[in-house]
Amino acid sequence: MVNLGLIGLGSQGLEHLEASAFSKKAKITMVCDSNPNTLIKVKEARPDILTFSSIEEMLPNKGALNGLVLSLPHHQYGPIWAAIESFHLPVLKEKPLGRNLAEAMQFFSIFSKPGVFLKTAIQRRYHPSYSFLANRIKSGGEPSRIMEVMATLHLGKKDNHSGWRGDPIKSGGGALLDCGYHLVDLVTSFTGQMELISANLWCDGKPATNQMIEDQATLYAKAGNCWIFIEIRKDGEMKNGNIQKKEEIYLRTTDGEYKADRTGVWLDGKRLMNCDKGWIDTMPKQLDEFADDIENKRVDYFAIWEQTPVMRVIESAYALARESFPTGVVNNG
Amino acid sequence: MDSFGHYSEFAEDKLIFQHINAGDDQSANTLLKKLQGRPAIFAGKVYLRDWTDKAEEIPDAELRFIRLGWDKYYSANYLDAAKNFIEAIEVGNVWLSWSCLGLGKVLSDLGRWLESRNWLLASLKYSREQNDYYRMAECYGSLGEVFFRTGNYQVALEMFSLDKQILPPGSSFRYRLENYMAITSGRLGAYEIATQALWQSYFGALNSNPTSSWYSLASLFTLSVFRTDSNLFDRLSMVSPPSDCPYIDMPKAFIEVAKAYWHLKESDSSQAGNCLEKAASFFSSRYPVETLWVRTLMCRFVSKNHSPYSTAPWIDNDFVINISPLSPGLVDRRLAEIPIQNQTFFQFGDMASCEDPFEKWKYFLV
Numbered sequence: 001m002v003n004l005g006l007i008g009l010g011s012q013g014l015e016h017l018e019a020s021a022f023s024k025k026a027k028i029t030m031v032c033d034s035n036p037n038t039l040i041k042v043k044e045a046r047p048d049i050l051t052f053s054s055i056e057e058m059l060p061n062k063g064a065l066n067g068l069v070l071s072l073p074h075h076q077y078g079p080i081w082a083a084i085e086s087f088h089l090p091v092l093k094e095k096p097l098g099r100n101l102a103e104a105m106q107f108f109s110i111f112s113k114p115g116v117f118l119k120t121a122i123q124r125r126y127h128p129s130y131s132f133l134a135n136r137i138k139s140g141g142e143p144s145r146i147m148e149v150m151a152t153l154h155l156g157k158k159d160n161h162s163g164w165r166g167d168p169i170k171s172g173g174g175a176l177l178d179c180g181y182h183l184v185d186l187v188t189s190f191t192g193q194m195e196l197i198s199a200n201l202w203c204d205g206k207p208a209t210n211q212m213i214e215d216q217a218t219l220y221a222k223a224g225n226c227w228i229f230i231e232i233r234k235d236g237e238m239k240n241g242n243i244q245k246k247e248e249i250y251l252r253t254t255d256g257e258y259k260a261d262r263t264g265v266w267l268d269g270k271r272l273m274n275c276d277k278g279w280i281d282t283m284p285k286q287l288d289e290f291a292d293d294i295e296n297k298r299v300d301y302f303a304i305w306e307q308t309p310v311m312r313v314i315e316s317a318y319a320l321a322r323e324s325f326p327t328g329v330v331n332n333g
Numbered sequence: 334m335d336s337f338g339h340y341s342e343f344a345e346d347k348l349i350f351q352h353i354n355a356g357d358d359q360s361a362n363t364l365l366k367k368l369q370g371r372p373a374i375f376a377g378k379v380y381l382r383d384w385t386d387k388a389e390e391i392p393d394a395e396l397r398f399i400r401l402g403w404d405k406y407y408s409a410n411y412l413d414a415a416k417n418f419i420e421a422i423e424v425g426n427v428w429l430s431w432s433c434l435g436l437g438k439v440l441s442d443l444g445r446w447l448e449s450r451n452w453l454l455a456s457l458k459y460s461r462e463q464n465d466y467y468r469m470a471e472c473y474g475s476l477g478e479v480f481f482r483t484g485n486y487q488v489a490l491e492m493f494s495l496d497k498q499i500l501p502p503g504s505s506f507r508y509r510l511e512n513y514m515a516i517t518s519g520r521l522g523a524y525e526i527a528t529q530a531l532w533q534s535y536f537g538a539l540n541s542n543p544t545s546s547w548y549s550l551a552s553l554f555t556l557s558v559f560r561t562d563s564n565l566f567d568r569l570s571m572v573s574p575p576s577d578c579p580y581i582d583m584p585k586a587f588i589e590v591a592k593a594y595w596h597l598k599e600s601d602s603s604q605a606g607n608c609l610e611k612a613a614s615f616f617s618s619r620y621p622v623e624t625l626w627v628r629t630l631m632c633r634f635v636s637k638n639h640s641p642y643s644t645a646p647w648i649d650n651d652f653v654i655n656i657s658p659l660s661p662g663l664v665d666r667r668l669a670e671i672p673i674q675n676q677t678f679f680q681f682g683d684m685a686s687c688e689d690p691f692e693k694w695k696y697f698l699v
Binding site for chain 1: 461490491494495498664
């Protein structure tokens, strides 16, 4: 069992904490957050966990840790990165790798040193149904050829602009960077590097300029001769007065048309696998893999490079979408 | 024709395609002139729609019907154009993306938007299978028009954006698409973005494509009406666009309609009438829908003596198409699911009774 320190107890951080209870190989033994109320709640629920209000406080205890899990607002990594480095521990960082490719490379360069490594938490491609589909496509005498992909992710949230996520500098972006990262990564895991053709970003139903946080994004891309459409929404379609969540991917292949979501995989409408508790398994599995890497001293130097195509697509999408609408602030006439 | 002659024609055909794909219409046209007098079996002629030979002499039936269809489409003879495109689809083999596109565009101009969308999606599927990017760009642009006219502005903007990105760098259509994107942003209520983008297009195209600048200007005039922004209108009235450029009847007409609107705001129906007369003459029979609209405006605001309906002899367009288009490809499937309905412009037919015929302006991509 490896011992992990968790830095950042926002909603994503708490999910990591919850997941560690189901992990077979990793245990979160220390947490760090600047919010005292959050620390009190964690302490009450998990008295076995050490709590710290700053990284500096936590640092002297690094000898009891085997790795760190970072789950902070996007803009808070830069200032603390030197402190993180001084732990000299393997790091699992919540996605995105950086707010942009340059920042990602800056973080990564520090963790290219011997003995430490940096991984990014990307859950989607590890989900059982998507893993099943990936294996299915790659297996057999001749792998399926993918001709078209349509991927959709609707988070089903009402609120788009609150907190640090509402600040373009702090967040680095909205729906595309946050949810789009997952979807672009998932699609890339099937198709390989995609080349962006067109990107549209929206904020409250209007084109999003670079001063706005997009709540919706649509991308058209190609990977080889495979055409790709990706739609990301912070909200979703309305049904019976409620915003609907949606997450699905369709692949038109030489086998037929596959559909996959968190509940299973279908080929031409016929169910191939069922996945009831899939999502619950995914985060513990991710921690298990991180623990495996630490225990076996398996430094997957390429795991981060694997994400640079995703970062590149996202960065290109922002540039492309804003090429047409760089700013919305002019005087009338 | 000897084998060398065949070779020569194919070589010219290849070059025409290359020039078109690079956005070099001038070189493509120069080559096309060399082909005059020969039956236009060359795709390049259809691309540029600048043919002088007789379509009836084209030996290949499918391409002949398509050429005839486009001839009639550009003469606003929509019913015969539709007939030709359907004939082309019925004998269809290698040019199906072209004939489906033609039928889709005819149906769009007839206000049969639901069917138009389906045929355009079929064309898109054929185009994608054949890696025909130029046709794909046209399909997405035409779908953009359908979604625009049916009030689905967000997806319309996506379509125009995609059309623009698929076009090769340097294509002269880029200016038009930038205008379309700006106009659609305006319809979405992003007026500042639209205004900025249209001024940018106006000045950007002034030297290289003054016709496009005229369209930007007409769209700015339209914005002045949509925003009821007399300040913008006054500024636009001081602009002097280049006068010696082709194909500017359409933007000139819309500018006259905008002027009429502002004259009516000042209760000057006489001046408004003059402007609308000018607009009607600019639209003429080449733009029957727009002419019908202007005649309706005249009937409503200036004089009851005008009959709007005399300009729309093709209003009875409910011909039945007995063939079905292909279902759309996966990446375009959601476009087939966006709710729209056939709503012929003419429900414009009851324009005379509608509250404000100016409101119909929203249907025009300006």
